[in-house]
Amino acid sequence: MNWSDFFSMGGYGFYVWGSYLTALVVMGGEVVLLMRRNRSCKRINRERD
Amino acid sequence: MNWYKYASPSAFYPLAGKLIPWFAIPAAILFAVGLYIGFFVAPTDFQQGDAYRIMFIHVPAAWMGMFLYVLMAFYAGLGWAFNARLSSMMASALAITGALFTLISLVTGAFWGKPTWGTWWVWDARMTSTLILLFLYVGFISLQSAIDDPRRADRAGAVLALVGVINVPIIYFSVQWWNTLHQGATIRILNKPTIAPPMLAAMLILLAACWLYSIAIVLARLRCIILEREQNTAWMIEGAA
Numbered sequence: 112m113n114w115s116d117f118f119s120m121g122g123y124g125f126y127v128w129g130s131y132l133t134a135l136v137v138m139g140g141e142v143v144l145l146m147r148r149n150r151s152c153k154r155i156n157r158e159r160d
Numbered sequence: 161m162n163w164y165k166y167a168s169p170s171a172f173y174p175l176a177g178k179l180i181p182w183f184a185i186p187a188a189i190l191f192a193v194g195l196y197i198g199f200f201v202a203p204t205d206f207q208q209g210d211a212y213r214i215m216f217i218h219v220p221a222a223w224m225g226m227f228l229y230v231l232m233a234f235y236a237g238l239g240w241a242f243n244a245r246l247s248s249m250m251a252s253a254l255a256i257t258g259a260l261f262t263l264i265s266l267v268t269g270a271f272w273g274k275p276t277w278g279t280w281w282v283w284d285a286r287m288t289s290t291l292i293l294l295f296l297y298v299g300f301i302s303l304q305s306a307i308d309d310p311r312r313a314d315r316a317g318a319v320l321a322l323v324g325v326i327n328v329p330i331i332y333f334s335v336q337w338w339n340t341l342h343q344g345a346t347i348r349i350l351n352k353p354t355i356a357p358p359m360l361a362a363m364l365i366l367l368a369a370c371w372l373y374s375i376a377i378v379l380a381r382l383r384c385i386i387l388e389r390e391q392n393t394a395w396m397i398e399g400a401a
Contacts, residue, residue, distance in 0.1 A: 117199075120210040126275050130214045130268040134221065137260050138373070145380055152387040 169246050169386045170395035176379040183379070187372035190365050198362035205359075214272040215359075219346070220367040222265035224374060225293060226328050228258030232300070233321040240318035248314035249389065251321065252304060253382040257374050259297035266290060277341060285334035286342035289327060296324040310389055 120127045165171045198216040205212040232254040239248030269287065270280040281287065300317050307313035335344045346355055390396050 120213065121204065123209060123211040123275055126211055126271045127213050130217055130271040133267045133271070134217045134264050137264050141257065141260055141377060145377060145384070148384050149380065152384050 167244060167246055169249070169390055170393075172246055173383060173386050176383050180376050180379050183372045183376035187369050187376055190369035190372065194362050194365035194369055197358055197365065202358040202362050203356060208276055211272065211275045212359075214268050215346075216362045216366050218265055218268040218272055219363055220370045221261045221268060222290065223367060224370045225258055225262035225265050225290070226331060228254050228261060228374060229293060229297070229321075230325065230328055232258055233318075233325045236314070236318035236321040240315055245311070245314070245389075246386075248311075248318070249385045250378070250382055251314070251317065252301075253378045253385055255297055255301050255304075256381065257378055259294060259301065261370070261374075262290065262294045262297060266294065282341050284340040284342055285338040286331065286340050289331040289334050292327055293324075293331060296320070296327060300324075 118124055118128070166175055194216065198213060202213070202216075204210055232251045235247045235254065236251035238244060239246075239251060266287075269290075273282075274280050300320050303320055304313040304317045307316055334340060335342055387396075
């Protein structure tokens with residue numbers, strides 16, 4: 112199997128990769144935003160004392 | 161061992177921190193294994209070609225959207241009935257992840273519908289009820305953020321979450337009750353699955369990965385919520401001193 116066949120997904124590449132890209136962006140975004148929230152709430156705690 | 165101890169945020173906070181890697185690392189491994197089987201082992205479908213590979217993310221995301229809603233309503237109800245604030249915080253932590261999985265299922269469904277049905281969206285029973293599920297999550301999140309007093313926000317959210325549970329069986333049985341464009345269930349508990357073993361394996365492994373991911377991220381968010389809400393309580397002030 113070659114890579115261009117793999118990426119074309121039998122002509123459905125746009126739909127298949129669009130789906131997986133959406134999932135990656137949403138879940139990756141969730142992780143990044145949560146890490147930022149975590150940093151900021153830890154900072155609140157430190158600043159209080 | 162006294163398990164009730166962990167119903168208090170002060171005891172649960174460090175426990176949750178220790179548990180997170182035990183879910184996050186297996187989740188990453190299972191995502192890799194499931195995607196490998198889904199793209200390199202599972203054969204091309206004779207009817208749908210490679211478009212069916214969207215199923216490996218679409219179906220687990222749709223299931224997670226429903227499971228997490230039921231779980232969220234359960235914890236919200238528990239927090240309301242027993243005045244257990246950690247349960248209510250758990251419900252809030254679950255809501256965002258559930259909403260995002262529902263969003264993924266709707267978007268990947270559109271990406272799957274376009275090549276196979278010729279349309280991104282139709283107002284059939286399954287899709288409409290899934291969109292309502294997303295709105296219920298969004299309603300729960302915005303209702304809670306609109307009320308300043310956290311315990312009142314928890315109670316209001318619990319009412320909304322519990323009333324909305326009725327939508328979950330509607331989504332699940334929609335393909336049987338109504339004549340929908342959406343296909344029926346691929347996996348039924350008592351029947352033999354109707355798809356090839358590697359396809360089923362990829363889907364179930366990614367479902368397990370999504371579960372582990374959800375547990376890890378919900379625990380991490382719960383820790384944030386605990387920090388934000390319990391800032392001025394004795395255990396945190398003593399702990400910081």
